[in-house]
Amino acid sequence: MDPSQSQQRIEAALKLASDTRVLRLGRGAVRETGEIFRACFGSRSAVVVADANTFAAAGRDVLDALVRAGVATNEPIILDDPELHADYRHVEHLQQRCAANEAVPVAAGSGTINDLTKLAAHLCGRGYMAVATAASMDGYTAYGASITRHGWKQTIFCPAPVAVIADLDVISASPGEMNAAGYADLIAKVPAGADWMIADALGVEPIDPQAWSMVQDALKAWVARPDAVRRGDFDAIAGQMEGLLMTGFAMQWCKSSRPASGAEHQFSHLWDMQGHRYDGRTVLHGFKVAIGTLASTRLYEELLQRPLELLDIDGVCRAWPDAAGLEDAVIRTHELEQIRTVARQEMKAKYVSRDELAARLGRLQSVWPELRRRLQAYLIPADALQAMLREAGAPETPAQIGIDLDRLRRSYYEAQQIRRRFTVLDLAMQTGLMDDCIERLFAPDGAWTRAVDR
Ligand SMILES: [Zn+2]
Structure with missing residues (x-):
């Protein structure tokens, strides 16, 4: 640096x-x-x-x-x-x-x-x-x-x-775990940035070039030395701190957490709202975000394998819920009434009608080949992310923060509903591919199953 x-x-x-x-x-x-x-x-x-x-x-x-x-x-x-x-x-x-x-x-x-x-x-x-x-x-x-x-x-x-x-x-x-948590909160800007790329490409929320540049220009350099962060190396910590401060400035500029927070943070917020504790204490923000980062990236990797340009738009729109279906989905997904209240409000705020969905998916079909190329070039593969988190001293499996695979699987659906921000979770839902992707990720030979068996 x-x-x-x-x-x-x-x-x-x-x-x-x-x-x-x-x-x-x-x-x-x-x-x-x-x-x-x-x-x-x-x-x-x-x-x-x-x-x-x-x-x-x-x-x-x-x-x-x-x-x-x-x-x-x-x-x-x-x-x-x-x-x-x-x-x-x-x-x-x-x-x-x-x-x-x-x-x-x-x-x-x-x-x-x-x-x-x-x-x-x-x-x-x-x-x-x-x-x-x-x-x-x-x-x-x-x-x-x-x-x-x-x-x-x-x-x-x-x-x-x-x-x-x-x-x-x-x-x-x-304490070493604090800087490890910050490392994870910083590397989380990779899937968070991908979420902004898809929201931008679909016309949902345009990228602010100034904020994007503050976070993304040096991001991969800031997170390049996880082992040095773990050792408390001054240069590595200085780079990490600069990255975290620059990310804060991007939020100050936008008056929004969009530059810093996508689906990976929704997992963390969800577990907070569920009052999740492990070993008798709350889990550091960055440690929950570490697992959210892997969860989001693995969903991207599933979607990137699929030819979304060939999506059956009519079929997807026919299966898209109306207002009553939305209410059913909220009740089915959450047990806690106070989370249902939030989910109702947030789901309503980002609801699109069948016609609007058809238009959005049409746009997706036309941008997908190029968007997919850009996402593939931009994202850090989940297996590499997992190794980097491990080297920094952050959790790399959900069990390390007290979340088992069944709960993680449910969390994909729950996290999608608790915030109106458009992320990869919405891309998976709106293309009708969420169930299929989750099935694959948690199959005996799926990415999540392999990641925790390693
Ligand atoms: Zn954060």
């Missing part, structure tokens, strides 16, 4: 950013927290938000740096709930504590701390600053917080931080 190119990419992204004015990525960057805070927030006071672990890893140094720069600081807010996760009730709790005074929150932590602080600060009507403690996910510079509310995992729109500090000394020292 060429450092001057990284710097250029970051500076270009900052120029386009609506919320984030400063980003410092490098070794020892935490020491600059105070000066950066003053440059962004003037004479306002600060309050560090962390959990016990992230306070020890960075929060204490952040506080010292603020004090050294003459920033007035309040007693840090240490979120010590052992069940702390990105749930709306924790946002409300933090919002109440922040609303007691005028201090600007400085989040020292990774995904959960950042998302909680981002939304709580917004609800208090003020900006905030983020200090990353791990290269574990892409939300630091993103517009919006990924929060579970009423059992529904959703992106709640709120501004990105005014300033972000990513200190490589802190990040490289974070």
Whole structure:
């Protein structure tokens, strides 16, 4: 990774950013927290938000740096709930504590701390600053917080931080599984990008070239050294962190998670909504996304083997459900009423009539030979992805996150229904090929069966 190119990419992204004015990525960057805070927030006071672990890893140094720069600081807010996760009730709790005074929150932590602080600060009507403690996910510079509310995992729109500090000394020292999770969240942009390619080609959602370029131009270089990420190699972690931050900027630019999130994230969100836990704890976001990435890519590989240009459009449209059929499908697919409620709403939002489906499939027939070539050139094969995830220290089989093959098989159908975004899951449903693809993937000699037997 060429450092001057990284710097250029970051500076270009900052120029386009609506919320984030400063980003410092490098070794020892935490020491600059105070000066950066003053440059962004003037004479306002600060309050560090962390959990016990992230306070020890960075929060204490952040506080010292603020004090050294003459920033007035309040007693840090240490979120010590052992069940702390990105749930709306924790946002409300933090919002109440922040609303007691005028201090600007400085989040020292990774995904959960950042998302909680981002939304709580917004609800208090003020900006905030983020200090990353791990290269574990892409939300630091993103517009919006990924929060579970009423059992529904959703992106709640709120501004990105005014300033972000990513200190490589802190990040490289974070627990290895955190950076492995971030590796998976970054490599997930490959199938996520493929989903955007098909949505674009079918006229469902055009690609934003600016956001595409921020995420995709250097993506394959950022994920090229999974073994080095596992070793905590500074260069590899710096590249990964740059990739995660650039992805966040792409979301900030689009005001949407589309550049970063496709079907692979729907698997992860689904398991969150189902309250999935393994070994008595919730599973890291990136670890669920790792399995989602393989699930999405394997479905692509099934579809890419099929001549969709020869699809029997009339036959597919005759079997396409009407409103009553849609309701049946939702009830058949989900057991939990609160997920059914979400699924009804999301399925309705992306429903197309039989006529609209016929038009879309007609377009698919004409673009498929070229689209398939582009997808084949772009995607990383699932077996290679599996090896890369393994080398990075991320899960490569669903059993490693407590999901058995039967559940994974069901998850394809469930995940398709929980978000309106058009992905490979919708391509499989709308071409009437989902059942057939799933049958193949989970057959005794199918790709999933072979992958877990290896
Ligand atoms: Zn993610």
